[in-house]
Amino acid sequence: MIAGIGILIGVVIIIATLFINLSPQFGGKATKEQQSNYATSKNYKDGTFINTNKVKLDMSLIDMGKSLIGYLKSQPNTVPKNGLPVKEVDSLDIVEFKKESSLIWFGHSSFLLQIQNKNILIDPMLGEVPAPHPMLGGKRFSKSLPIEIEKMPKIDAVLISHDHYDHLDYGSIQKLKGKVKMFYTPLGVGVHLQKWGIEKNRIVELDWWEETSFEGLNFICTPAQHFSGRGLSDRTKTLWSSWVIQSDSENIFFSGDSGYADHFKQIGEKYGPFDFAMIECGQYNEMWSDIHMFPEETAQAGLDVRAKVIMPIHWGGFKLALHTWKDPIERVNKKAKELNIDMVTPLIGEAIFLKTAAAYSNNSWWKDYE
Template sequence: MFISILSIIIVLIILGALFINLSPEFGGTISDSQKEQFSKSEHYENGVFENLGGVTMSMGFNDYLKGLRGFFGPQPNARPKGAVPVVSVDSMELAKYKGPARMVWFGHSTFLFQADSRNILIDPMLGPVPAPHPFLGGKRFSEELPISIQELPSIDFVLLSHDHYDHLDYGSILKLKDKVQMFFTPLGVGAHLVEWGVAEDRIKEMDWWDETSFGGFSIKCVPAQHFSGRGLTDRGKTLWSGWVIQKDGANVFFSGDSGYGSHFSKIGDKYGPFDFAMLECGQYNKLWHEIHMMPEETAQAGVDVKAKVIMPIHWGAFKLAMHPWTDPVVRVSDKAKELNLPIVTPKIGEFIYLAEPTSDDEAWWTRVD
């Protein structure tokens, strides 16, 4: 019996090692020349990137055990019981659009931004499961997307905030790469794209506070308080970030994944006020509050960046924490009201026009359960 159990364990370890080393989903690796380049960054130490002030997720072994028990234990209302509504988007209307700046949300942190007849994709995770294999993650809350990848128009550029599976999806990149002109990523993330067949001259990596332009848009890479990694040994090897996008007076902020910190005030002082801010709000827990904001912190971050209107993101599509699936939007809405901060909470697929961001169906989530 002992030999049989040991044999099974050895086989599982071998299969796991083969999966990690041979599966393309894990992406590329950082070369020695890249490490030398990264060493010039102020927040790169001992081969890894660090948060401002050296903030890390301070979970001890007991906290990990507590988190595992919570994740695999009873979690009331962690997923919607009914179908999450999705508004279908017409491919021809998208392709021909020449109107005022607008956004369409795909759930979680994925957006299509249309402005000045340009198309920008932000964190295009358009797959069904945020994991390297379908068996390793929970399925998307909605069966359909507003529009399939194949029906999307040509994309002028893609912004990626970091390399976690719920933001950088192998299958989505494979389907998108031939219709995208340029990819903008934090330092190191481009290695995954190169591994997946994207030409290096179509990738621009940026450090925090770097600025560039493309197609008439001004693009700024800004700090976030998070971490990175797709495998067991690459934590912190690539950078994470938020983004500022500016065009003809329109000023937009995308937080990426981030815990609450002083960087929001710094971003607001340097680039604010913002017409529209997409702020992380979901998949949080007190055990990892350093790297994911609580909903009340999300609203405060909106004040810090001097946003005229905020939209909570990182919710409504996947279960990656133990809280009820509607908890993020309910709590952030209450706090935004308390702070007198305008907030918009559209359905997936609903257009948001930056000149007047509103939702046709406020509190739509109350009719899903």
């Protein structure tokens, strides 16, 4: 019996080791030359990227136990019972779109931005499970996407905030890469894209506060308070960020993942005010409050970056924390009203036109779903 258990454990370890080392899901590793280039960044120290503030990244054994027990227990209302509603998007509507700039939400933190007759995808995690294997994560809350990747037209650029599975998905990139002209990432994330077959000349990596232009648009890599990693040994080997997107007439902010800190005010002072800001709101817990905001902080961050209109993101997609699925939107909705901030909450797949976003009817659609 003991020998049999030992053999079983050995087989499991071998399979896990092979999976981690051979599966393309885990991405690439930086070369010594690339690491040498990262060393010029103020955000890189002793072989890893760092936050500006002192941030707790490792949970204690007690916290890990609490988290594991919480996930294993049957927590009520953490997942919608019947899936969330999705408004379908026609590929011809995307191709023929000539109106004012708009955003289409895919749930969680994924967007299609149409601006100056260009299609920009932001954090396009369009897969079913935010994990390296389907058995290692929970499924998407919605049973479908507004439009499948195969039906999408040409994509001019993709912006990626960091390399976690709920923001950078191997399967999505494989389906998208032939459609995309350019990819923009924080430092190091391009290593994964190259591993997945995307040419180096189609990837632009930026450090915090660095800017680049793309066919009349300006992309600015701005700070976030978070971390990175896709495997067991690559934590903080790539940088994480928020993004500013500027055209001649619009100024947009995308928070990526972040704990609440003073970088929001710095971004607002340097690049605000913003016409529209997509700000993280979901997957929070007291045990990791340094790296994910609470909903009340989401609303405050909207004030800090000087946004005219905010949209809560990082909710409505996946269960990655122990709160109920409605908790993020209910709490931020209440706080935004207290702070007198204009906030929009579209259905998945519903277009928001940026110039008229403040007039959008906030219909609290989530109240109709269990």
